[in-house]
Amino acid sequence: MSDISQAPxxxxxxxxxxxxVPEPxxxxxxxxxVWWVRMPLPFQLDHINLWxxxxxxxxxxxxxxxxxxxVKALWREVFKTGLRGKPVTGLIVTHLHPDHVGLAGWFSRKWGVDLQMSRTDFLMCRNLVLDTGRDAPQEALDFYRAAGFSDRGVESxxxxxxxxGQRVSRLPDIFRRLREGDELSVGGRTWRVVIGSGHAPEHVCLYCDEGRILISGDQVLPRISSNISVHPTEAYENPLQEWxxxxxxxxxxxxxxxxxxxxxxxxxxxxxxxxxxLIDGHEEGLSKLLDMLDEPKRAIDVFPALFKRKIGPEVFFMATGESLAHLNCLLGRGLATVRRDEKGVDWYSRA
Structure with a gap:
């Protein structure tokens, strides 16, 4: 029986x-x-919807x-009480972030199913997992120093x-690649792969025309905006324009x-x-940011142009990444310039 409300x-x-919303x-x-399961997350955003x-x-x-x-214990309860004795026969992951891909390897081994996701996100996820146990590279430390981090922030x-990698189970060694326009037959219906970019390099959404359903992952969220960040591995890229x-x-x-x-x-x-x-919100943020750059600013100086609340330590790295994404977008549009000083700090100005 459907739980769809008659009074939206x-x-x-x-x-x-x-x-x-579903109980645990x-x-x-x-x-x-199409069935909805909600699992807890150990972050400020405390839940994820799974399908x-x-x-x-x-x-x-x-x-x-x-x-x-x-989360494994909750899934075992779902397996026991919700699947009506039928096995998991397919596994799709929208993108590389741990709240989405975290148990993909566990599912793959437990049920003997192939992981399906985009090539870029699969390979980047494997690459990021390999950082577990490594010392932070000097280039990454320099990246955050350039953004304006103090010595204490760089040490953090x-x-x-x-x-x-601590929140990702061991990934399978092979996967099935999903591409833009691929069509998957599930339950007698066709689901078309729609690829987004910016929040993740090659984010998979699934669209069923017959059912008029879009599984949007993090590409389209109703109450919050997906984080669009620049990270040390791709310091010069423009993910916001891609998004x-x-x-x-x-x-x-x-x-x-x-x-x-x-x-x-x-x-x-x-x-x-x-x-x-979502588009207009980021364009408004870019406009406010550009106005701030009449005087040179570091990445950590421009939070007020982009965020309505005070940025505390729990989201400082995420806010820095998003500020850099907006600054790189202005650079890409030719509206801003950047200069690195003798201390290795980047200063952004209106072009």
Whole structure:
């Protein structure tokens, strides 16, 4: 029986068709043949939505949660009480972040299924996992010093370096690659792969035209904006422009009347409205940021242009990465310049 509410909630032009979220280890029907599971996260954002697609005599799982004993125990409860005696026969991961890929290796070995994800995210995830146990490279320390970190801040980064792999179970050695436009047959319906970029290099979304359903991962979230960051490994890239461009492409290629199943917050209707809000929000941030650059600024000086709340230590690294993404976007558009001083600190100015 479906748990879809008959009285959708409306907020900021979006409609939310559910009046509750799943309890731990509960499978809740989001659409015919599509089931919603919510798992805890040990972060400030404390949950992730995971999806199970009925597929004949089995189930296809979309995203897995972080690798932790707590989440494994909850999944075992789902296996015992929710799958109706049918095995997991498919495994899809939207992108490389630990809350999505964390238990992919565990699922693959437990159920004997191949992992399906994009090539770039699979290979980058393997690369980041290899950092576990390594000392932070000098280039990465210089990267944060250039952003304006103090000696104490750089030392904090040195201590946390390699944490990524601690929340990811050992990945399988082979995978099945998902590409833009690929079509997957699951449960007698066709799901088309739609690739986004910026939050992750090659983020997989799944669109079912017959059911008017979009599993959006972190590419489209209803209440928060996905983090778009520059990291030391790709210090000169422009992920924000990639993200804006891919959001525009999704808005143009998919209909507005789809049920969006996001990785965080609640399912909603209003895809085009939300994509427009997200694009316009970042463009507004870029405009405010440019105004700040009438006087030279470091990356850590520009938080007020981009964030409405005070940035504390728990999100300082994430905020720095997002500030750098916006600064690199202005550089890419030819609207700003950057100069490195004798102490190795980068100063950004309006061009």
């Amino acid at each position: 909630i409306e907020s900021r032009g979006l409609r939310y068709p559910f009046d509750r 280890a509960e499978m809740m029907e989001a659409a015919p043949g 199970l697609l009925e597929d004949g005599d089995g189930w296809t799982v979309v995203d897995t949660g972080v690798a932790s004993d707590e 980064y040195r201590k946390r370096f390699g944490d990524f 804006i461009d891919s959001c525009k492409r999704i808005r143009e290629s998919l209909p507005n009347d789809v049920l969006v199943l996001p990785a965080h917050n609640e399912p909603f209707y209003g895809l085009h409205e939300r994509l427009t809000q």
